Amino acid sequence: MADASNTDAFVEFERVQKSYDGETLVVKDLNLTLPKGEFLTMLGPSGSGKTTCLMMLAGFETATHGDIRLAGVSINNIPPHKRGIGMVFQNYALFPHMTIAENLSFPLEVRKMGKSEREAKVKRALDMVEMGAFGGRRPSQLSGGQQQRVALARALVFEPELVLMDEPLGALDKQLREKMQFEITHLAHELGITTVYVTHDQTEALTMSDRVAVFNDGRIQQLAPPDELYESPQNSFVAQFIGENNTLEGVVKEISGNHAVVALDDGETIQCTPVNVSEVGQRTQVSIRPERVEYNKERLQEGAHTLKAEVLEFIYMGDIFRTRLRVAGNDEFIIKTRNAPDQDRLQPGQQIEIGWLPEDCRALDA
Amino acid sequence: MSDTTQSGPVLAADGTPLKRSLARALRMQKLRALMLIAPLLIFILLAFIFPIADMLFRSVENRIVADTLPETVVTLKDWDPMSGESPDEAVYESLYYDLFVAAEAKEHTKLGTRLNYEHTGISSLFRSSGRKVDDIGKADVKAIQRSGDGELKNGALWYEIMSGGSSAAGDTDLLDGERTKLAQLTGEKFSGDIGFVPGAEISKLFPRTAIAYTDFALFTAVVDGDIVAEEKPWETVYVAFATEVSTDGGAANLASYTGPGADALKAAAAAIADLPPISFKEAFLDIDKDWGNVGNWRTIQTYSPEYTTGYFLNSVDLHLGADGVEARPENQQIYITLFKRTMIMSLMITGSCILLGYPVAWILANLPTRSANLLMILVLLPFWTSLLVRTSAWKVMLQQQGVINDVLVWLGLVADDARLVMINNQFGTIVAMTHILLPFMILPMYSVMQTINPTYLRAAKSLGATNWTAFWRVYFPQSVPGIGAGSILVFILSIGYYITPEIVGGTKGVFISNRIAYHISSSLNWGLAAALGSILLAVVLLLYWAYDKIVGIDNVKLG
Ligand SMILES: Nc1ncnc2c1ncn2[C@@H]1O[C@H](COP(=O)(O)OP(=O)(O)OP(=O)(O)O)[C@@H](O)[C@H]1O
Numbered sequence: 001m002a003d004a005s006n007t008d009a010f011v012e013f014e015r016v017q018k019s020y021d022g023e024t025l026v027v028k029d030l031n032l033t034l035p036k037g038e039f040l041t042m043l044g045p046s047g048s049g050k051t052t053c054l055m056m057l058a059g060f061e062t063a064t065h066g067d068i069r070l071a072g073v074s075i076n077n078i079p080p081h082k083r084g085i086g087m088v089f090q091n092y093a094l095f096p097h098m099t100i101a102e103n104l105s106f107p108l109e110v111r112k113m114g115k116s117e118r119e120a121k122v123k124r125a126l127d128m129v130e131m132g133a134f135g136g137r138r139p140s141q142l143s144g145g146q147q148q149r150v151a152l153a154r155a156l157v158f159e160p161e162l163v164l165m166d167e168p169l170g171a172l173d174k175q176l177r178e179k180m181q182f183e184i185t186h187l188a189h190e191l192g193i194t195t196v197y198v199t200h201d202q203t204e205a206l207t208m209s210d211r212v213a214v215f216n217d218g219r220i221q222q223l224a225p226p227d228e229l230y231e232s233p234q235n236s237f238v239a240q241f242i243g244e245n246n247t248l249e250g251v252v253k254e255i256s257g258n259h260a261v262v263a264l265d266d267g268e269t270i271q272c273t274p275v276n277v278s279e280v281g282q283r284t285q286v287s288i289r290p291e292r293v294e295y296n297k298e299r300l301q302e303g304a305h306t307l308k309a310e311v312l313e314f315i316y317m318g319d320i321f322r323t324r325l326r327v328a329g330n331d332e333f334i335i336k337t338r339n340a341p342d343q344d345r346l347q348p349g350q351q352i353e354i355g356w357l358p359e360d361c362r363a364l365d366a
Numbered sequence: 367m368s369d370t371t372q373s374g375p376v377l378a379a380d381g382t383p384l385k386r387s388l389a390r391a392l393r394m395q396k397l398r399a400l401m402l403i404a405p406l407l408i409f410i411l412l413a414f415i416f417p418i419a420d421m422l423f424r425s426v427e428n429r430i431v432a433d434t435l436p437e438t439v440v441t442l443k444d445w446d447p448m449s450g451e452s453p454d455e456a457v458y459e460s461l462y463y464d465l466f467v468a469a470e471a472k473e474h475t476k477l478g479t480r481l482n483y484e485h486t487g488i489s490s491l492f493r494s495s496g497r498k499v500d501d502i503g504k505a506d507v508k509a510i511q512r513s514g515d516g517e518l519k520n521g522a523l524w525y526e527i528m529s530g531g532s533s534a535a536g537d538t539d540l541l542d543g544e545r546t547k548l549a550q551l552t553g554e555k556f557s558g559d560i561g562f563v564p565g566a567e568i569s570k571l572f573p574r575t576a577i578a579y580t581d582f583a584l585f586t587a588v589v590d591g592d593i594v595a596e597e598k599p600w601e602t603v604y605v606a607f608a609t610e611v612s613t614d615g616g617a618a619n620l621a622s623y624t625g626p627g628a629d630a631l632k633a634a635a636a637a638i639a640d641l642p643p644i645s646f647k648e649a650f651l652d653i654d655k656d657w658g659n660v661g662n663w664r665t666i667q668t669y670s671p672e673y674t675t676g677y678f679l680n681s682v683d684l685h686l687g688a689d690g691v692e693a694r695p696e697n698q699q700i701y702i703t704l705f706k707r708t709m710i711m712s713l714m715i716t717g718s719c720i721l722l723g724y725p726v727a728w729i730l731a732n733l734p735t736r737s738a739n740l741l742m743i744l745v746l747l748p749f750w751t752s753l754l755v756r757t758s759a760w761k762v763m764l765q766q767q768g769v770i771n772d773v774l775v776w777l778g779l780v781a782d783d784a785r786l787v788m789i790n791n792q793f794g795t796i797v798a799m800t801h802i803l804l805p806f807m808i809l810p811m812y813s814v815m816q817t818i819n820p821t822y823l824r825a826a827k828s829l830g831a832t833n834w835t836a837f838w839r840v841y842f843p844q845s846v847p848g849i850g851a852g853s854i855l856v857f858i859l860s861i862g863y864y865i866t867p868e869i870v871g872g873t874k875g876v877f878i879s880n881r882i883a884y885h886i887s888s889s890l891n892w893g894l895a896a897a898l899g900s901i902l903l904a905v906v907l908l909l910y911w912a913y914d915k916i917v918g919i920d921n922v923k924l925g
C-alpha cells in the first residue's frame with residue numbers, strides 16, 4: 001500500500017495551496033494520494049495545517065489553488081453534504097438536543113431512509129461500538145469515551161467510504177485512548193474504510209496507521225509507513241519529531257555513496273550514512289537513536305566507531321535505564337538500555353566509550 | 367470505616383453529631399456571606415419588595431371611609447338598604463359630627479372623591495355639605511351664645527367648664543381616643559401636651575359635648591398652634607350641648623353638675639328650652655336632598671369596611687351593586703378590553719422582535735470579533751438615545767405628512783389624498799415598541815448563539831444535511847433558549863410599557879399601563895391603579911408559570 005500508484009488512488013491532493021488571509025500560505029504545495037482502504041495519519045505540531053487539509057477534504061474550506069479528487073472526481077465544487085464523507089470531530093459534535101439514537105439516525109433521515117431500515121442501521125452501528133444500551137440517553141449523560149464511540153458510530157452509520165477524524169482521542173485519558181486507538185483501527189480495517197486521521201500524538205500515529213504524513217510548516221515532510229518513518233527519517237525535523245533522538249552537529253568532510261565522514265564541532269570525526277547531505281563542507285546534524293548507542297565493549301560490533309563520553313545522570317525507569325551523557329560537547333546525549341540482569345548501572349562521573357553502527361548514524365540537514 | 371457499621375448518626379471527632387458540627391461550621395460562613403449582600407438586600411427590600419407590597423396592599427385597602435366617618439360607619443351598620451328608606455336620625459347625627467371634623471380637616475372632599483369612583487355624584491354632595499355643615503343648629507348656637515351675660519360666646523369659660531377647673535380629675539382616655547381618631551383622619555400626629563384635658567365629671571354628664579370640645583381643642587392646639595382657652599369653640603360644642611341637655615335625663619344631669627360655669631350652662635339650657643329640638647336628618651336634607659338618596663347611603667355602607675374588593679372588581683369592569691357583584695354599565699367597561707389589547711399587542715411586538723432579531727443575532731454570533739463589535743454598537747445605539755427621542759423620531763417617520771408617506775407618495779405607490787395612517791393607532795405602537803425593545807431580544811439570543819459551537823453545523827453537513835436542514839434541525843433547536851429568554855424579557859417589558867404607547871398610540875393603541883399611569887397621576891385613584899397593577903403582575907406570573915410548564919424555565923438562558 002505504501003507505494004500507491006495513481007491508478008488506484010481514492011483520494012488525491014494535487015498541488016493544493018491554502019491561505020486564509022491572502023498573506024501567508026497555511027498549506028504549501030500539498031501532494032498526496034491515498035488508495036482505497038488505507039489508514040493515513042497526518043501528524044505534525046500545532047498550527048502545521050493538518051486540520052486545514054482535513055477541512056478542505058470535507059468541503060468546509062476551499063483550496064486557494066490546486067485540485068482535490070475523490071475517486072477520480074474533482075470535488076472542489078461539490079458542497080460538503082454531497083461529498084458523503086464521514087467525519088469525527090475533536091469535540092465529538094454530538095447534537096446535544098437529540099438522544100444518541102436520534103443523533104445516529106440523523107444522517108439516515110436526511111437521506112430519506114425508511115423508519116425500519118433506519119432503526120436497524122442505528123442499532124447495528126451502536127452495537128458495533130458496544131453502545132447498544134445507551135440509545136435513549138443524551139450526549140451530556142455519557143462519559144467522554146462513550147461520546148467518542150457514539151461519534152464514531154455516527155460517522156460510520158451511513159456507510160461512507162471515506163472517514164476523516166480530527167484528533168478524536170485528544171480529550172481522553174491515556175488508558176482509554178489506547179483502547180480506542182485499537183478499536184478504531186480494528187473497525188476501519190474490518191469495514192474496509194479509507195481513513196484520514198489527524199493527531200499530534202506520535203505514538204498514536206505510529207501504532208494506528210498504514211502510513212503517516214508528517215506535517216510541518218504547511219508541507220508534508222515525510223510520508224512513509226511507521227517503521228520507515230522511525231528508522232529512516234528523511235530530514236532533521238522528522239528525526240526530532242518522531243521518537244527520541246540525539247543530535248551532534250558538524251561538517252561533512254567526505255562523502256561517497258552510502259558513506260560519509262563528519263567532523264564534529266569539537267574535532268572528532270565519525271562515520272555516518274548520508275541522508276540529505278550531498279556535498280563536502282556542508283553543515284549537518286547527525287542523528288542517532290538512543291537505543292542504538294552501545295557502551296559495553298563486548299557487545300559493540302566490529303568496526304564500530306567509538307567516542308569518549310562522561311556519565312552525567314542515571315535515571316531508573318523500570319523497564320529501561322536512561323542515562324544522560326556528555327558527548328562531543330553535547331550535554332543532552334541520551335542512551336537507553338534494557339533492564340537486563342547483565343546490564344551495569346552507570347555511575348555519574350564515570351568515563352566510558354560509546355559506539356554505534358554507521359547505518360544507525362544518519363547525517364541530515366542542519 | 368467504622369462509621370458504616372454504627373447504627374446511630376455519624377459523629378465528628380469531638381463526639382457531636384456530624385450534622386450539627388457541620389451546620390455550626392457553615393453558619394459563620396453563611397453569616398459572612400449574608401453581610402456581604404446585606405446592602406443589596408436592604409436596597410431591594412426598600413426599593414422593590416416594600417413598594418410592591420405597599421401597592422398590593424393599596425389595591426384592597428379602604429380605610430378612608432372608616433377614618434373620615436368613624437361614627438357614621440358604626441351607626442350605619444344597622445341600616446337595611448333593602449328597606450328602601452333612608453337611615454334614621456342617629457345616622458345623620460353621627461354624620462353631622464364626623465363631617466364637621468372632616469370639613470375642618472379638609473378631608474371630606476377626599477372621601478367624596480373616593481366614593482365617587484363607586485357612585486357618581488357623591489363627590490359634589492360631600493363638597494357642598496362640608497361648606498354648609500356649620501349652619502346646622504344655628505338657632506341653638508345663637509341662643510346659647512346670647513344666654514346669661516354672653517359668657518359662653520367666648521372660649522375662656524368653655525375652657526373652664528370642659529377642663530373642670532385646674533384641680534379636677536381629667537378623662538385622659540377620652541383625650542387619647544380622640545387623638546387617635548384625628549390622627550387617622552388627617553395622617554398627622556396629635557401627640558404632645560395641648561394644654562387641655564377634658565374633665566372627668568363633664569365628660570361623664572355630657573359625653574358628646576366633651577368629645578366635640580376635645581376635638582376642637584386638639585385641632586386648635588396642634589393644627590392651628592393656638593391656645594385652646596383663647597379660642598371660641600366649634601359650633602359642634604354648642605349643638606352637642608343643646609342636644610344632650612334636651613334629651614331625657616339631660617336636665618337632671620345638668621342639675622347634678624357642680625363644676626365651673628354651672629350657672630352659665632343652666633342659663634344656656636333655659637335659653638334653648640323653647641326652641642324646637644334639632645333634627646339632623648331634616649337639616650341634611652335641607653342642605654342637599656341627595657342625603658335622602660338610598661343609593662348614596664348604600665354606597666357608604668358597602669365601602670365602610672377597611673378592606674374592599676371594589677378596586678379589583680372595578681379593574682375587571684364589575685362592581686358591587688345592590689345584589690352583589692354585577693357588570694358595570696356598557697359605557698364604563700374599558701379595562702377588560704385594555705387588558706386584552708395589551709396582551710395581544712405585546713405578543714405581536716414579541717413576535718416581530720423574534721422575526722427581526724433572530725437574523726441579526728445570528729450574524730452577530732457568526733461574524734469575526736471586530737465586525738461583530740461594530741455591529742453590536744449599532745444594536746446598542748438605541749440604548750444610548752433617549753426613549754423620548756426615539757419615540758418622537760417614529761412620530762416624524764410615520765405621520766401622514768411624514769417621511770415614509772412622502773416617499774410612498776413620491777414613488778407613486780400611494781395617492782396623495784390617501785396617505786397611510788400609521789401613527790396614533792396600534793400599528794404605530796407596534797412599530798415603535800418593536801424598535802425600542804429589539805435589543806432586549808437580540809442580546810439574549812446573541813449570547814446563546816455564541817455558545818453554539820459552529821462544528822455542530824459542520825457535523826450536520828458532513829452527515830449529509832443541506833444548509834437548511836442543518837439550520838432547522840441542529841442550530842435552531844439549540845438557539846431556542848435564547849428566543850425564550852428574549853421573549854420573556856420583551857413580553858414582560860412591553861406589557862408594562864407606557865411612554866411609547868402614550869406618544870404614538872393615540873386612543874386605539876394605548877395599553878393598560880397608560881390607564882394605570884392616568885390613575886396614579888391624574889385621577890389619583892391609587893387603589894384602582896394598584897388593583898390594575900396587581901392584576902398585571904398576576905398575569906405575568908401566570909404566563910411565567912405557563913411558560914415554565916410548557917417550555918421549562920431551565921431552557922431559558924440569558925448568557
Ligand atoms: N479560520 C481561519 N482563519 C485564519 N487562519 C486560520 C484559520 N484556521 C486556521 N488558521 C491558521 O492556519 C494555520 C493552520 O491551522 P490548522 O488548524 O490547520 O492547524 P493544525 O495543524 O490543525 O493545528 P492543531 O494541531 O493545533 O489543531 C494556523 O496558523 C492557524 O492560525
Ligand SMILES: [Mg+2]
Binds near residue numbers: 050052
Ligand atoms: Mg487542528
